[in-house]
Amino acid sequence: MGVLALSGLSACSSLNPFAAPPPNRPTELVDIKPTLAVRSLWSAAVGAGGNALFSPAIAAGSVYAAAADGTVARFALATGSQAWRVKAADRLSAGVGADGNLVAVATADGEVVALGADGAPRWKTPINTEILSAPVVGDGWVVVRTSDNRLIGLDAATGTRRWTYQRPNPPLVLRGATGMLISNGVIFAGFPGGRLAALTVANGSVRWDVSVAAPRGSTELERIADVVGRPVLIGREVCVATFQGRAGCFDAANGNPAWTREASSGNGIAVDARYAFYTDDQGVVHALTRTGGASVWRNDSLKFRQGSAPASVGRAVVVGDYRGVLHWLSREDGTFLARVNTDGSAINAQPLSFDAGAVPAVLLQTQSGVLFAFASD
Numbered sequence: 001m002g003v004l005a006l007s008g009l010s011a012c013s014s015l016n017p018f019a020a021p022p023p024n025r026p027t028e029l030v031d032i033k034p035t036l037a038v039r040s041l042w043s044a045a046v047g048a049g050g051n052a053l054f055s056p057a058i059a060a061g062s063v064y065a066a067a068a069d070g071t072v073a074r075f076a077l078a079t080g081s082q083a084w085r086v087k088a089a090d091r092l093s094a095g096v097g098a099d100g101n102l103v104a105v106a107t108a109d110g111e112v113v114a115l116g117a118d119g120a121p122r123w124k125t126p127i128n129t130e131i132l133s134a135p136v137v138g139d140g141w142v143v144v145r146t147s148d149n150r151l152i153g154l155d156a157a158t159g160t161r162r163w164t165y166q167r168p169n170p171p172l173v174l175r176g177a178t179g180m181l182i183s184n185g186v187i188f189a190g191f192p193g194g195r196l197a198a199l200t201v202a203n204g205s206v207r208w209d210v211s212v213a214a215p216r217g218s219t220e221l222e223r224i225a226d227v228v229g230r231p232v233l234i235g236r237e238v239c240v241a242t243f244q245g246r247a248g249c250f251d252a253a254n255g256n257p258a259w260t261r262e263a264s265s266g267n268g269i270a271v272d273a274r275y276a277f278y279t280d281d282q283g284v285v286h287a288l289t290r291t292g293g294a295s296v297w298r299n300d301s302l303k304f305r306q307g308s309a310p311a312s313v314g315r316a317v318v319v320g321d322y323r324g325v326l327h328w329l330s331r332e333d334g335t336f337l338a339r340v341n342t343d344g345s346a347i348n349a350q351p352l353s354f355d356a357g358a359v360p361a362v363l364l365q366t367q368s369g370v371l372f373a374f375a376s377d
Helices: none
Strands: 005-008 038-045 057-059 062-066 071-076 082-087 092-098 102-107 111-116 121-126 136-138 141-145 151-155 161-165 172-175 180-183 186-191 195-200 206-211 227-234 237-242 245-251 257-263 265-271 275-280 285-289 295-299 311-313 316-320 325-330 336-341 352-356 359-365 370-376
Touching: 038 336, 057 092, 062 092, 071 092, 071 102, 102 136, 102 141, 111 141, 136 180, 141 180, 141 186, 180 227, 186 227, 186 237, 195 227, 195 237, 227 265, 237 257, 245 265, 245 275, 265 311, 285 316, 311 352, 311 359, 316 359, 325 370
Parallel strands: 092 136
Antiparallel strands: 005 172, 038 370, 057 062, 062 071, 071 082, 092 102, 102 111, 111 121, 136 141, 141 151, 151 161, 180 186, 186 195, 195 206, 227 237, 237 245, 237 265, 245 257, 265 275, 275 285, 285 295, 311 316, 316 325, 325 336, 352 359, 359 370
């Protein structure tokens, strides 16, 4: 199941999912003939992720990134030049969230630390619970997800706690960095048991709460159907994937399903104008039609390589693996277009797509803590 581990309600697993080797023999890579030109834009070291998942944030032409040793840094998106680097805490457990004005990370002691866009400290708020997911920043709010899947809304100006949202958890849940999304005053978040909810970010009230996938099976392990990864908002729909359940898109205004289909992902979904993509819990990459969820293609060549969640980048789908290899697959048929080695450490976090001038580009952070930016023609 990729980088996810299991957690009970009474205690979290001590398994480090980011250091564990693949449980099955990874498929060996075969040589390919590149048909897509990929070039390096820049790279920059931030610091190792340790036993936490760190993903960069892109905001207002900058990249914000963090490391387990407490480092938070800002880089120019276009060139990778470092604007500043600070020590935000002794140890961090999650990060980074940013909106161009505020940067938020979580400490290993259960605190949320906010910095200005210039790296200066703004505030620090104790949550007193483990935080595995990057805080999400937007609309004047910082929202934090705790390891027991509570959502806590903090005033972005002061760090004052304004609201808490919690729903019942199943006996067994996945331990992972499930993301959130803020847009136009609404926060979208997935939960254990296959639920997707939309909350008013100003007060934490529920706008809608729907089932993406219903737990099924005779054992608690078989009944895990947690929403994984970060919800994706495209047009009027929000899309998610679950482990041992379904993937689907839902009306962002009311939660009505546009489509759902059988799927099992350990790390989430990517969506563009034509397709939805996900890497399943065995590392197989799938493409579905964006409007109906029908299968378009699947690529088995990365099976058991602990593939990251995909990113849609121009005419390609980009997936990283446990050896730090970045793969470009055709959006149309899933064939390999290009392949690039990074630093040899796992690419666990979902790559981020962006525009580098007139060409599509992708940004990623390896588990060893190096940022890489690539462009494809």
